[in-house]
Amino acid sequence: xxxxxxDCNNFFVSCERAFQPDLEGKAVVVLSNNDGCIVAxxxxxxxxxxxxxxxxxxxxxxxxxGKLIVRSSNYTLYGDLxxxxxxxxxxxxxxxxxxxxxxxxxxxxxVSLDKxxxxxxxxxxxxxxxxxxxxxxxxxPTKTLAKIANxxxxxxxxxxxxxxxxxxxxxxxxxxxxxxxxVWGIGWRGAPKLxxxxxxxxxxxxxxxxxxxxxxxxVTGVRTWLELRGTAAVGDEAKERRQTICTSRxxxxxxxxxxxxxxxxxxxxxxxxxxxxxxxxxxxxVGLFMQTNRFREDLDQxxxxxxxxxxxxxxxxxxxxxxxxxxxxxxxxxxxxxKRAGVIVMDIIAADELQGSLFDExxxxxxxxxxxSEIMDSVNGNGRNLLRLAVQRxxxxxxxxxxxxxxxxxxxxxxxxxxxx
DNA sequence: TCTGGGGTCCTAGGACCC
DNA sequence: TCTGGGGTCCTAGGACCC
Numbered sequence: 361x362x363x364x365x366x367d368c369n370n371f372f373v374s375c376e377r378a379f380q381p382d383l384e385g386k387a388v389v390v391l392s393n394n395d396g397c398i399v400a401x402x403x404x405x406x407x408x409x410x411x412x413x414x415x416x417x418x419x420x421x422x423x424x425x426g427k428l429i430v431r432s433s434n435y436t437l438y439g440d441l442x443x444x445x446x447x448x449x450x451x452x453x454x455x456x457x458x459x460x461x462x463x464x465x466x467x468x469x470x471v472s473l474d475k476x477x478x479x480x481x482x483x484x485x486x487x488x489x490x491x492x493x494x495x496x497x498x499x500x501p502t503k504t505l506a507k508i509a510n511x512x513x514x515x516x517x518x519x520x521x522x523x524x525x526x527x528x529x530x531x532x533x534x535x536x537x538x539x540x541x542x543v544w545g546i547g548w549r550g551a552p553k554l555x556x557x558x559x560x561x562x563x564x565x566x567x568x569x570x571x572x573x574x575x576x577x578x579v580t581g582v583r584t585w586l587e588l589r590g591t592a593a594v595g596d597e598a599k600e601r602r603q604t605i606c607t608s609r610x611x612x613x614x615x616x617x618x619x620x621x622x623x624x625x626x627x628x629x630x631x632x633x634x635x636x637x638x639x640x641x642x643x644x645x646v647g648l649f650m651q652t653n654r655f656r657e658d659l660d661q662x663x664x665x666x667x668x669x670x671x672x673x674x675x676x677x678x679x680x681x682x683x684x685x686x687x688x689x690x691x692x693x694x695x696x697x698x699k700r701a702g703v704i705v706m707d708i709i710a711a712d713e714l715q716g717s718l719f720d721e722x723x724x725x726x727x728x729x730x731x732x733s734e735i736m737d738s739v740n741g742n743g744r745n746l747l748r749l750a751v752q753r754x755x756x757x758x759x760x761x762x763x764x765x766x767x768x769x770x771x772x773x774x775x776x777x778x779x780x781x
Numbered sequence: 782t783c784t785g786g787g788g789t790c791c792t793a794g795g796a797c798c799c
Numbered sequence: 800t801c802t803g804g805g806g807t808c809c810t811a812g813g814a815c816c817c
Contacts, residue, residue, distance in 0.1 A: 371817095392785035399785065399817095415784040433785090460788095460817045547815050580791070580815080597789065597816095606787055655784060702786090762783095 361592070362476050362499055364466040365506040366449060366483060369494045369514060371462035372400035375441050376431050376767055378492035388429045391416055394610050395432055395762045432766040440771040444491045452479050457596045465503060473499075473526055484521040499524040500531075503594045504587035507544040508534055508562065535563035535588060545584035550577065562588055602639065607631040608702020612762045614653055615698045621650070622685060628703040629684035633677040636705060637733060642673035642714055643705035646683035650691065653699035662698075664691035673709055676729040680705065 368374060372390040377383045387404035391397065397415045405428060410419060422428040442461045450456050453466035466483075468476050480497040487495050496519075498510025505525050512534065513523035525534050541551035543562050553576075559565050565573075566588040573585045586593040607628040615621050625648065636643055649665035668683050684703050 394785070396783080396785050413785080417783040420783090463817075545815070549814065578791070602788075604788075608786065610785065653784090700785095 362468045362471070362473065362501060363503050363506040363592075364453075364468065364476060364480050365498045365503065365510045366445075366464050366466060366480075367496055367498070367510050367514070368445065368462040369496060370400055370402050371442075371493075372431075372433060372438055373402045374493045375434075375438050377402075378441065379437075379771075380767065383429060386429055387422075387427060388431065389416075390431045390433050391765065392433060393763075394612060395764055396610065399433065430765045432763040434767050437767065437771055441491055441493065445487055445493065445495070448487055448490065449483065452483055459597075465506065473524070477522060477524060480522045481520070495521065497522045499526070501525075501590055502587040502592045504544050504584060505531065505534075505590070508538055508542075511538070511542065531590065532563060535566055536561055538562040540565055543584065543588070545580065545587075550581075602641070603708055604704055604706045605632050605635050605641075605643070605708070606702055606704045607635070608649070608700065608704075610700040611698070616694075616696070618688075618692055618694075621692070621698060621701065622688065625684050625688055625701055625703060626681050628701065629681040630677050632703050632705045633675055633680040633733065636675035636680075636708070640711045641708045642675050642711050643670070643680070644673045644707035644709065645669050645705070646680055646687065647704040647706060648684050648687040648691070649702050649704070650688075650698050651700040652696050656697075659697060660695070662693060662696045664693070666691050667704075667706070673707070673714055675711065675733065677733045678729050 373383075373388050376388065376390065383402075385404065386402070387408055387410075388402040389398045389405050389410065390400040392399045395416060397413050398410060398419075399412070401410055401412065408422070408428070410422075410428070416423070416430065419428060423430055438461060445462075446456065446458055446464060449464055449466060454469070454471070455467040457465040457467060459465060466479075476499055480499060484495055484497060487493055496510050496513040498506045498508065498513055499522070500506040500509045509523045509525045513519045513521055516523075525531050538561060540546055540554050540559055540561060541548065543565070546554070546565075554560075554565065559568070566585060568585070570582060570585065573581045577584075583593040609624075609628070611624065615624070629646070632643075632646075645667050647665065647667035649663070651663050652659060652661045654661065666687050668687050670679065670683060674680065680703075
């Protein structure tokens with residue numbers, strides 16, 4: 361059994377470059393929602409010492425002097441290119457486990473190593489040619505080792521994008537060259553503790569005894585330990601239905617006005633309802649949180665949160681929005697400046713699992729609402745929110761989010777595709 | 782002045798029950 | 800006033816991931 365981890369290099373930056381080739385070879389970063397901080401870096405910007413998560417204002421002088429190029433995040437574009445990559449991988453892999461927007465494990469059971477390597481090489485060339493993105497592949501008997509192999513494939517051009525850890529000798533060599541904080545599953549909090557007691561490389565860690573690991577790092581630590589030793593212990597997390605869906609944003613400005621906040625929260629709730637319907641899911645509980653600006657120590661802080669159970673699991677926009685606003689009425693306090701809020705839908709079940717409740721007097725109304733929601737979905741495609749509930753001001757959501765360096769919607773808008781091709 | 786968003790899993794501790 | 804022990808369930812918070 362082999363896992364081949366396919367990972368797009370500097371994904372968001374590479375997506376920008378795919379449609380704007382003059383960005384090749386330059387230091388480029390992509391910003392988070394709201395143009396807040398850096399969430400993707402090209403190799404050139406990494407080499408300049410720019411760290412993940414840096415607030416953009418801290419490198420303002422580099423931007424102003426033209427040494428660093430900035431793009432707002434364009435999730436429509438990234439989502440579209442991701443889908444193209446995944447569909448190519450599905451042509452080659454007997455089983456594909458999509459791990460995130462830019463990563464997937466191809467799972468090969470009973471396929472020879474030579475064949476796995478050949479396929480991986482072909483995948484690298486094909487994605488480069490057909491989607492325009494550079495990808496790397498790491499092959500190994502466990503996912504954690506595949507991650508490490510992938511790291512080598514990215515770091516050393518000699519591998520031409522494909523690196524394989526297939527025997528004991530290579531495994532030990534690779535682990536001895538991997539710092540403990542580069543290991544998947546060992547976070548930035550855990551690594552310093554391990555370093556302090558002399559565990560500096562992945563190999564140091566893998567050679568500890570199981571009880572030693574369990575005592576210090578619990579069951580998750582043991583899982584990583586097993587994987588590093590060649591025993592697969594990480595399952596397919598993506599396969600299961602999502603258990604919560606959250607839509608949250610920071611606001612460009614702080615909000616005090618409850619009417620204003622009502623509009624934003626309605627938007628978030630509406631997006632949650634739409635995501636539920638897209639997945640064929642229903643939520644039983646709706647949660648809401650609001651936060652003041654934690655960086656403003658001069659202002660009073662308030663971080664309320666609460667949730668509400670629905671009588672019947674639902675994915676209706678009106679019901680989810682209604683619940684979120686009801687919670688808001690309960691936790692809103694005047695006099696605070698809110699910087700962030702979010703709606704979470706929880707206790708999710710499959711829509712076809714729902715047994716009609718005899719006590720649900722509103723089932724006819726509910727059916728009608730589902731139809732209304734469906735119509736809203738079909739009209740609201742492509743990010744164009746034309747039809748909304750009365751409470752949701754048209755186009756309002758985009759108003760509150762800063763996005764000053766946005767690339768065009770190359771892959772999803774006709775006008776802009778014509779412009780490119 | 783400006784500081785992301787969306788997930789999962791595990792654990793400790795409280796509530797409650799017998 | 801004393802005040803066991805074990806089980807389950809729930810929740811908050813920590814830690815990790817991209």
